[in-house]
Amino acid sequence: DMPKPCYTWEELAQHNTPQDAFIAVHGKVYDVTKFLDQHPGGRDQLLIGIGRDVSMVFDSYHKDSTLTSKLEQFYVGDLATNELPVFPEKSEFYKTLKKAVYSHFTTTKQDPKTAPWMFVRYFFIVSTFIASFIGQMYFGSNLALSLLCTCILGACGALIGLLPMHDTSHYSITHNPTVWKVVGLLHDYLNGCSSFVWAHQHTFGHHPYTNIDDADPDIMTASKEVPDIRRIKERQTWFARYVGQHIYVPILYSLLSIKTRLQDFTILFVIRKDGAIRINAIPPHELAIILSGKVFFFLYRLYLPTYFLPLWQVLLGFMLSDFVSSIYLALAFQCSHVVGEVQFPLPDKDGKVNMDWAEMQIVTTVDYATSSWFWTVFTGSLNHQTAHHLFPGVCQFYYPQITPIIAATCKQFGVQYNFQPTFGKALASHINYLRELGDNTFKAKAQ
Helix, strand or coil: CCCCCEECHHHHHCCEECCEEEEEECCEEEECHHHCCCCCCCHHHHHHHCCCECHHHHHHHCCCHHHHHHHHHHEEEEECCCCCCECCCCCHHHHHHHHHHHHHHHHHCCCCCCCHHHHHHHHHHHHHHHHHHHHHHHCCCCHHHHHHHHHHHHHHHHHHHHHHHHHHHCCCCCCCHHHHHHHHHHHHHHCCCCHHHHHHHHHHHHCCCCCCCCCCHHHCCCCCCCCCCCCCCCCCCCCHHHCCHHHHHHHHHHHHHHHHHHHHHHHHHHHCEECCEECCCCCHHHHHHHHHHHHHHHHHHHHHHHHCCCHHHHHHHHHHHHHHHHHHHHHHHHHHHCCCCCCCCCCCCCCECCCCHHHHHHHCCCEECCCCHHHHHHCCCHHHHHHHHHCCCCCHHHHHHHHHHHHHHHHHHCCCCCEECCHHHHHHHHHHHHHHHHHCCCCCCCC
16 A cells, blocks of 8 residues: 555644545544544534544544544544644553443443433423523512522523533533534523534533643633733743732633623634634534524523613623623632642643543542532532543433542542532632632642
8 A cells, every 4th residue: 555645733724624624533634524424423513623633532422443443444644743732542541441431331221321311401491591581571670589580590591501502512412413403502592602612612622631721722821921810820920910819810700601702703703713722614504503693692681671671670680690600600610620639731842741631631620529419410510520521422410420430440540539528628729729829829739
């Protein structure tokens, strides 16, 4: 056979259209143009990944055998350079862990993506969302009751993000791409935020490169020498403005929702990137969803209520609802990754991370209150964050089953499993971390 060509990451990036679709997995380049419509996970999911190295995303959602049984027939060359950090081959730890988790589902005869109870939760959340939206207008003459409804509305908006939207962005509920798309639209139309942008930031950014500076969009800050709103990494230059950030930053989290809605436009139409994650050409149907979602959100959340309530009350209720949903979401996520117990790994000069990807997920994450039904349900199982990061394609309903398997495997291989017994302690850890970084007194773990 003739030797296969080598591609730089820049050359790979040019093959990012439905008519010319390449991906890279573990140093090999594959032409998946003819596979787009055959992909069991759906065409849209694969289109987000084309033109880039999707090694860790691929490993997260597929069994090891998929590489040889499905992809090898599309092999066209090798990847010579890297755009983003790369990891060593799977360690014995990761192989053992994957085998143990998949064996659990085989032995218990459970499908890791099938959990009918999740749809009951979705229905309850959306029903309560709609009822509270109507309630803010129905009880309009009673300001206290009307604003209470907006608070419930905000909490349900956060839960839409933590359950149906989050599950569908990880393809973890059913095996049906149509279900993922339809249920995921709740985020676009009810929350006014793009699920398309979220997939880039979260599924293709945060998850593969957790807590890696200049790769994970969730910890992107201004350049080291420029003041940012917050200091969450020792690499950031310290400025006096950070003193007291443990007080003002949690308050600023209340702006998360409005920031996300506006940021959708700049990411998609101005900078064409979400942090380090490039945005491919937006498919027409995705563009229609993005724009109609924004219009629908404005009409139903801000325009329609003015027929029943004075404008000042509509705006006050909107701001209160956004405050609740933003704080709810921000703290649920931040308590797992932006704390003193975790590491912020740095690649070497060649972009290589000196630890196995699965081990990196463990040391960059903290679980909390994993035995609590309340926190499991009302954080969308983010209290089982380690299980979620290692097995994002498994429905969150099953995380309480696989968390003990992960903890036991960590103990077997001597990998530090981070855990806080309560949400309160996890929250205190996040606040304390902000305080120490703000005061410039934090002593980092060995990275």
